[in-house]
Amino acid sequence: MSERVRDDASLVETSAAGDMSAFESLVRQHAGAVYAHAYRFFGDGGLAEDATQEVWLKVFRSLDGFDNRSSFSTWLFRVTRNVCLDMFRTGRRVATPADQVLLEAPGTSDTASEAGCSVDLERAMRELSPEDREAFNAVALFGLSYVDAGSVLGVPAGTVKSRVFRARRSLIALLSLDAKEGA
Amino acid sequence: MRCIRNQATLCASHDGDHVPAHELNEQGEHRDCRECVAFSDALDRIDAIPAPALPDGLLDRIMAAVALEREALDAAEHAHPQTHAASGPSTPGVTRLVDWVSGPRMWRGIAAGATVAASLVAVLVIGSLGSRPQTADLETSEAETSGPAMSLTYGSGRSSTKDDGAASVQAPAKAPDYVSFQERVFVPGSLLADSTAATPSIGSIMSAFGNAGSAVEATVYRSPLTDGSIVVRGPDGYRLYSPVVRMLNSVRFQLTTGIPIERFGTWPTLPARFAPPTAADGSPTFVPAVKDSLGVQVYASAGQPVSMGFAIAPRSNVTDPAGGNPNWTWWAPLSQ
Numbered sequence: 001m002s003e004r005v006r007d008d009a010s011l012v013e014t015s016a017a018g019d020m021s022a023f024e025s026l027v028r029q030h031a032g033a034v035y036a037h038a039y040r041f042f043g044d045g046g047l048a049e050d051a052t053q054e055v056w057l058k059v060f061r062s063l064d065g066f067d068n069r070s071s072f073s074t075w076l077f078r079v080t081r082n083v084c085l086d087m088f089r090t091g092r093r094v095a096t097p098a099d100q101v102l103l104e105a106p107g108t109s110d111t112a113s114e115a116g117c118s119v120d121l122e123r124a125m126r127e128l129s130p131e132d133r134e135a136f137n138a139v140a141l142f143g144l145s146y147v148d149a150g151s152v153l154g155v156p157a158g159t160v161k162s163r164v165f166r167a168r169r170s171l172i173a174l175l176s177l178d179a180k181e182g183a
Numbered sequence: 184m185r186c187i188r189n190q191a192t193l194c195a196s197h198d199g200d201h202v203p204a205h206e207l208n209e210q211g212e213h214r215d216c217r218e219c220v221a222f223s224d225a226l227d228r229i230d231a232i233p234a235p236a237l238p239d240g241l242l243d244r245i246m247a248a249v250a251l252e253r254e255a256l257d258a259a260e261h262a263h264p265q266t267h268a269a270s271g272p273s274t275p276g277v278t279r280l281v282d283w284v285s286g287p288r289m290w291r292g293i294a295a296g297a298t299v300a301a302s303l304v305a306v307l308v309i310g311s312l313g314s315r316p317q318t319a320d321l322e323t324s325e326a327e328t329s330g331p332a333m334s335l336t337y338g339s340g341r342s343s344t345k346d347d348g349a350a351s352v353q354a355p356a357k358a359p360d361y362v363s364f365q366e367r368v369f370v371p372g373s374l375l376a377d378s379t380a381a382t383p384s385i386g387s388i389m390s391a392f393g394n395a396g397s398a399v400e401a402t403v404y405r406s407p408l409t410d411g412s413i414v415v416r417g418p419d420g421y422r423l424y425s426p427v428v429r430m431l432n433s434v435r436f437q438l439t440t441g442i443p444i445e446r447f448g449t450w451p452t453l454p455a456r457f458a459p460p461t462a463a464d465g466s467p468t469f470v471p472a473v474k475d476s477l478g479v480q481v482y483a484s485a486g487q488p489v490s491m492g493f494a495i496a497p498r499s500n501v502t503d504p505a506g507g508n509p510n511w512t513w514w515a516p517l518s519q
Binding site: 020023024027028031032033035036039040045048049052053056057060061117118120121122131139140141145146153154155159161164165168169171172175177 | 190191194195198199200222224225226228229230232233234235236237238241242244245246248249250252253360370371372373374422425
């Protein structure tokens with residue numbers, strides 16, 4: 001992870017100097033996390049795409065302002081979270097999928113089992129409280145530490161730890177992952 | 184070490200968080216524990232499930248949008264060299280504006296009355312997922328925690344610098360970081376950066392928050408969200424507080440308290456109009472009503488339908504919105 005942090009810092013610096021290929025590398029490495037968080041926030045692929053694009057435009061505009069006080073991932077999570085919240089406040093409602101089709105996680109593997117698991121996971125994610133889901137995403141999608149996630153969420157690291165634990169326990173129960181495979 | 188605590192440690196270790204040596208040592212006691220081994224395996228299985236992947240073409244669309252942005256910046260620079268204030272990557276002679284991304288900015292002046300739909304509340308949806316998972320097994324595995332409840336709810340600020348909030352305490356466990364306003368219970372959400380919003384004050388609360396001193400008066404403001412939340416001006420600024428809610432029959436009910444909560448870590452109690460039950464079945468005050476799909480028993484006030492409110496028995500699962508409260512709790516329909 002530390003190597004990745006150094007790589008990110010280097011890419012940000014290079015991007016800020018005008019190197020678009022470096023910026024594209026940043027996008028390729030991190031866009032998945034941004035999209036997944038937005039998808040889980042809105043429950044809608046179209047809104048998630050809009051949010052993802054907006055996040056990266058904001059990142060591009062603010063590259064020079066990134067001062068490495070936090071990791072790039074932490075900063076990116078903050079931007080992603082704020083973009084989603086802003087879109088929500090301006091009337092972009094959280095979609096409530098009415099049927100199975102809308103729950104299909106786009107772009108998943110062709111294998112039926114993986115796709116099915118992804119759909120189940122996303123359905124289960126919507127059962128979590130927004131706070132728990134957000135904390136889980138910060139750690140699982142963006143790779144943030146509890147301390148860094150807490151700094152973005154405005155809560156102590158212990159709170160993040162509790163929320164992540166609660167989210168995982170809920171997901172395990174909802175997905176029956178505590179049963180032995182094949183049982 | 185009880186399983187719940189060990190599993191919390193496993194979760195923290197899984198996330199690369201620092202775990203005190205004595206907790207790592209105690210994990211050895213659970214090396215052969217079926218539930219803990221299953222939990223550890225399940226953590227890996229969750230990670231193995233793919234997250235929603237990027238739709239085809241999105242990366243290209245992002246880069247195309249960024250390219251347009253860059254062209255616009257370059258054009259502006261050439262049109263007004265050294266006088267144009269624009270944000271973006273370094274371009275000689277261009278003064279930059281730093282975007283707002285340095286902190287959460289959730290609260291704008293809403294004097295114009297912008298309307299925001301639906302919720303950012305703390306909700307545990309009590310509903311069906313079709314074939315419900317083995318909640319019975321989950322309940323059973325929690326039986327050993329029916330005594331001292333684990334303090335694995337909201338960080339109370341007491342241990343985040345020590346053991347990251349995973350330490351257990353003797354019964355009763357410490358409550359989450361609650362505040363109460365008009366007998367309703369809320370938990371802290373995000374810190375709001377913008378303090379200039381012209382929203383009306385709707386009252387005040389008395390709270391020491393997480394501090395050791397006496398409770399002080401804190402102004403409460405109307406939230407920009409229509410989810411029953413409030414904004415409280417506390418020692419660290421303006422913070423959003425979300426209602427503690429649970430759902431029954433697709434209706435949201437909020438946790439209430441009989442005593443004002445004037446300090447984090449205080450458990451809500453039954454409103455004074457309810458005599459504390461003298462029996463585990465809620466009698467004589469409450470009668471068992473329905474069970475939700477997670478198997479949590481809901482109790483109605485004698486002679487009243489649950490739609491008017493209901494009680495939850497003490498020492499719920501720590502993942503329950505009641506958070507393992509050692510008291511009976513009353514949940515009233517959420518008012519927005």
